[in-house]
Amino acid sequence: MGYCPNTPDEIREMLAVIGAGSIEELFAPIPAELRAKSFDLPPGMSEFELMRIMREKAAAGGAEIVPFIGGGIYDHIIPAAVDHLSSRAEFYTAYTPYQPECSQGTLQALFEYQSVICRLTGMEASNASLYDGGTAVAEAALMSLRITERNRVVLDASINPLHREIVTGYLHGLSAEAVEVAPDGCGSDLKRLIDSIDEETAAVIVQNPNFFGSVQDFSELAVKAHEKGALLIISGYPIALGLVASPGEMGADIAVGDGQSLGNPLSFGGPYFGFIATRKRFIRNLPGRIVGETIDNQGRRGYVLTLQAREQHIKRHKATSNICSNQSLCALRGLIFCASLGRKGFEELAVLNYDKAQYAKSRLTGVKGVSVMNAGTTFNEFTLSLPKDAAPVVEKLLACGVAAGVPLVQYYPGMDNALTVTVTEKRSKAEIDRLAALLEEALCS
Amino acid sequence: MQLIFEKSVPGRNGVRVPLSDVPKASPFPDALRRKEPVLLPEVSELDLVRHYTNLSRRNFSVDTNFYPLGSCTMKYNTKVTENAGGLFAGCHPFLPLLPGGERLVQGPLSLVHGLEQQLAEITGMDEVTTQPLAGAHGEMTGIMVIAAYHKARGDKKRKYVIVPDSSHGTNPASAAMAGYEIVTIPTAPYGDMDLEQFKNAMNDEVAAVMMTCPNTLGLFNPHIAEICAIAHQAGALTYYDGANLNAILGKVRPGDVGFDVIHVNLHKTFSTPHGGGGPGSGPVGVKKGLIPYLPTPRVQRKGDGSFAVEAHPEGIGRVSDFFGNFAIMARAYAYITLLGREGLIEVSEHAVLNANYIMARLKGEYELPFDQTCMHECVFSASRQLQDGVHAIDIAKYLIDRGFHPPTVYFPLNVKEAIMIEPTETESKQTMDLFIDVMLEAARIAREDPEALHRAPVTTPVGRLDETRAARAQQVCCE
Numbered sequence: 037m038g039y040c041p042n043t044p045d046e047i048r049e050m051l052a053v054i055g056a057g058s059i060e061e062l063f064a065p066i067p068a069e070l071r072a073k074s075f076d077l078p079p080g081m082s083e084f085e086l087m088r089i090m091r092e093k094a095a096a097g098g099a100e101i102v103p104f105i106g107g108g109i110y111d112h113i114i115p116a117a118v119d120h121l122s123s124r125a126e127f128y129t130a131y132t133p134y135q136p137e138c139s140q141g142t143l144q145a146l147f148e149y150q151s152v153i154c155r156l157t158g159m160e161a162s163n164a165s166l167y168d169g170g171t172a173v174a175e176a177a178l179m180s181l182r183i184t185e186r187n188r189v190v191l192d193a194s195i196n197p198l199h200r201e202i203v204t205g206y207l208h209g210l211s212a213e214a215v216e217v218a219p220d221g222c223g224s225d226l227k228r229l230i231d232s233i234d235e236e237t238a239a240v241i242v243q244n245p246n247f248f249g250s251v252q253d254f255s256e257l258a259v260k261a262h263e264k265g266a267l268l269i270i271s272g273y274p275i276a277l278g279l280v281a282s283p284g285e286m287g288a289d290i291a292v293g294d295g296q297s298l299g300n301p302l303s304f305g306g307p308y309f310g311f312i313a314t315r316k317r318f319i320r321n322l323p324g325r326i327v328g329e330t331i332d333n334q335g336r337r338g339y340v341l342t343l344q345a346r347e348q349h350i351k352r353h354k355a356t357s358n359i360c361s362n363q364s365l366c367a368l369r370g371l372i373f374c375a376s377l378g379r380k381g382f383e384e385l386a387v388l389n390y391d392k393a394q395y396a397k398s399r400l401t402g403v404k405g406v407s408v409m410n411a412g413t414t415f416n417e418f419t420l421s422l423p424k425d426a427a428p429v430v431e432k433l434l435a436c437g438v439a440a441g442v443p444l445v446q447y448y449p450g451m452d453n454a455l456t457v458t459v460t461e462k463r464s465k466a467e468i469d470r471l472a473a474l475l476e477e478a479l480c481s
Numbered sequence: 482m483q484l485i486f487e488k489s490v491p492g493r494n495g496v497r498v499p500l501s502d503v504p505k506a507s508p509f510p511d512a513l514r515r516k517e518p519v520l521l522p523e524v525s526e527l528d529l530v531r532h533y534t535n536l537s538r539r540n541f542s543v544d545t546n547f548y549p550l551g552s553c554t555m556k557y558n559t560k561v562t563e564n565a566g567g568l569f570a571g572c573h574p575f576l577p578l579l580p581g582g583e584r585l586v587q588g589p590l591s592l593v594h595g596l597e598q599q600l601a602e603i604t605g606m607d608e609v610t611t612q613p614l615a616g617a618h619g620e621m622t623g624i625m626v627i628a629a630y631h632k633a634r635g636d637k638k639r640k641y642v643i644v645p646d647s648s649h650g651t652n653p654a655s656a657a658m659a660g661y662e663i664v665t666i667p668t669a670p671y672g673d674m675d676l677e678q679f680k681n682a683m684n685d686e687v688a689a690v691m692m693t694c695p696n697t698l699g700l701f702n703p704h705i706a707e708i709c710a711i712a713h714q715a716g717a718l719t720y721y722d723g724a725n726l727n728a729i730l731g732k733v734r735p736g737d738v739g740f741d742v743i744h745v746n747l748h749k750t751f752s753t754p755h756g757g758g759g760p761g762s763g764p765v766g767v768k769k770g771l772i773p774y775l776p777t778p779r780v781q782r783k784g785d786g787s788f789a790v791e792a793h794p795e796g797i798g799r800v801s802d803f804f805g806n807f808a809i810m811a812r813a814y815a816y817i818t819l820l821g822r823e824g825l826i827e828v829s830e831h832a833v834l835n836a837n838y839i840m841a842r843l844k845g846e847y848e849l850p851f852d853q854t855c856m857h858e859c860v861f862s863a864s865r866q867l868q869d870g871v872h873a874i875d876i877a878k879y880l881i882d883r884g885f886h887p888p889t890v891y892f893p894l895n896v897k898e899a900i901m902i903e904p905t906e907t908e909s910k911q912t913m914d915l916f917i918d919v920m921l922e923a924a925r926i927a928r929e930d931p932e933a934l935h936r937a938p939v940t941t942p943v944g945r946l947d948e949t950r951a952a953r954a955q956q957v958c959c960e
Contacts, residue, residue: 365756
């Protein structure tokens with residue numbers, strides 16, 4: 037298939053203007069000994085043939101499995117308008133808006149996105165998005181090192197273990213240290229977290245709801261952290277923010293999380309987006325792109341990329357971070373998702389998630405030998421204790437087309453019987469009842 | 482244009498949330514409940530659709546305008562690959578991490594593995610990881626791999642990374658994120674990193690050299706193999722920034738030339754759309770000796786032909802949650818499969834032809850600081866126009882009025898008043914001729930009526946925006 041439009045006649049005309057005899061002559065600056073030793077790829081094909089291959093791969097993608105799994109990524113409704121509007125080519129085939137006059141669409145949308153994130157998190161300043169939830173937590177950790185000029189972060193181990201691994205890796209090269217504090221059951225051990233803060237602690241990082249599904253109040257932790265000159269970073273799950281007190285209300289200094297659940301499909305791992313928001317006084321330490329409001333030469337309101345002096349194209353190795361792009365299109369989807377639901381719908385969605393999970397909790401704990409491990413409130417995830425190892429049970433249920441949850445043992449050694457179950461608004465009562473029946477069957481046999 | 486919040490009417494409903502089919506739970510505890518509702522806009526679906534449709538019309542894009550944004554490679558995004566990328570929307574990435582879950586997701590796992598193999602062959606590397614989520618994320622991952630390699634060998638004194646002054650700003654920033662100090666080498670009169678100064682800077686404290694070739698001036702560095710050899714001799718590794726790979730598909734493989742690590746920007750070379758600033762995707766390829774240090778997990782092909790997710794215990798750990806920006810990877814895989822060997826070679830040939838055509842036709846009016854055959858992009862300077870008080874930015878804004886997205890201006894930093902043009906392979910001679918005519922016209926207006934260029938753009942919804950005011954006011958969300 038030829039996407040290159042120029043005809044042989046046109047190529048000849050162009051070569052004549054250049055003064056070259058052939059296209060190959062244009063590659064003359066490349067010494068012969070540096071030429072490719074191999075380029076062993078199959079020949080191209082038609083669209084039809086390609087789509088046949090791609091459909092085969094997608095068909096073996098597990099989309100038919102009923103997911104009661106989260107692990108930071110959630111199966112939520114996506115209003116049709118999200119797909120339609122974000123599929124407009126003027127949005128998806130544009131680049132980073134370096135020329136604001138011909139990029140007001142992207143820039144205003146990102147300004148609106150930043151506003152939505154501030155309102156969700158109870159913060160005053162948001163950037164235009166980061167890569168994903170895990171790297172967002174890592175960037176927040178680095179941000180706290182810059183602000184406090186300290187080199188140690190306290191990491192609550194009830195944070196998503198995939199995210200913890202990313203944070204540890206990011207800190208490693210910088211000779212900064214991440215100290216993990218084990219949870220107390222399925223909740224953060226607030227006392228030990230507070231005791232772990234010392235003069236070198238830049239931040240305490242917690243997640244709400246945490247990886248086990250527990251919702252907690254971190255207001256006191258915020259006060260104690262601030263007393264010792266440390267920051268509080270709360271990683272969160274944006275759908276929960278329709279119901280749960282925001283990081284801002286709890287006194288956090290930085291709020292982060294994965295925005296996937298706001299209108300971005302599962303897509304086997306991405307693209308998603310990370311969000312990060314903070315207090316206005318820390319804005320110069322925010323990594324990544326930021327859109328700001330201003331006026332044009334005739335006093336009309338408009339939007340530009342701002343505070344670019346923090347960024348790598350100007351500051352190079354002294355930049356606040358190496359992040360050069362954001363996840364603009366995914367953030368746009370998040371914005372349209374939130375605007376679609378609106379104030380009332382967003383809260384209703386959160387309540388629905390809570391109600392469905394509470395129903396599942398009562399059904400599943402009705403199964404003999406099964407109990408809930410979370411001590412207090414949960415949102416749409418909760419952790420069960422099974423009367424036997426969770427991993428083989430999950431494997432057995434997968435064969436019936438149900439992903440019953442995430443067995444915790446691979447992330448929390450010793451928690452062999454623990455299973456974290458996720459219930460979103462998309463899971464029907466019938467699916468929840470079937471999960472309970474299958475679980476009962478698997479435990480009896 | 483009003484903000485969506487300004488169109489909000491209290492009580493107006495948007496999309497309906499599904500009805501509950503379960504009993505109402507006892508209320509969520511007040512102590513943990515948010516005090517203020519989330520003040521999201523209250524609009525009807527039509528309000529919403531009109532708002533974002535009209536916003537989109539305030540954007541230039543590849544599908545609506547010629548977008549010769551140098552070094553960012555804004556090429557046409559094939560439509561069938563968009564369809565292909567959307568096929569995987571329902572696949573949950575945690576499935577293969579569950580016991581017995583791998584067999585349910587053989588399709589997407591085979592795609593991860595397949596793309597890794599395609600990219601390894603294209604770049605001349607031995608293995609590739611798709612985990613990094615953007616080009617700069619790939620750079621950081623690559624440098625972390627290099628750091629792990631030196632550390633595993635007990636080589637602790639290496640604390641510098643060398644970059645040329647024409648490098649993308651992300652190169653030094655990424656190396657700094659991985660804990661290195663940066664040594665910058667100036668550009669020689671022949672348009673690339675000064676070989677003598679490079680030799681002087683190289684010693685056993687250097688961990689890596691980061692380069693791109695062709696470089697950001699669009700020039701192929703004839704000394705590239707020598708630079709790699711010198712680095713290797715001192716025990717340093719070589720990093721190839723794949724931002725400019727579109728110029729050399731099938732012509733040069735960085736792995737053959739002597740590079741140890743590479744990242745590729747799928748949105749640049751492999752036609753995945755950049756969405757107004759992302760998502761991108763930045764897979765990293767390495768030579769054999771570095772495979773152990775790649776991030777975990779890895780998708781491996783087993784003896785029976787099936788695909789498995791395996792931990793990679795010596796690796797640098799996770800750099801993203803799962804397997805990278807999968808739906809972007811699926812588009813790139815589809816693009817490579819669709820074009821095939823000959824199609825990809827044609828891409829580079831036409832990208833180079835088009836860039837040289839524009840360079841040849843504009844060099845009479847615009848200063849060409851490095852007058853050599855270029856690769857996929859060419860860099861002019863507006864220094865002649867500056868004599869009449871016209872800056873590169875004025876020419877850029879005039880192009881907007883004439884319906885063209887401006888080229889990259891003021892980059893690379895080592896060219897004064899730089900104008901960097903990258904047409905890409907998918908533009909026709911007719912489109913380029915129109916663009917060239919407007920560029921020549923801008924040069925004429927610069928001589929005859931420079932004020933006219935200072936006023937541009939006048940056709941856009943807003944005129945030149947006050948960036949200083951934006952930075953001072955720091956108004957980044959609507960109150």
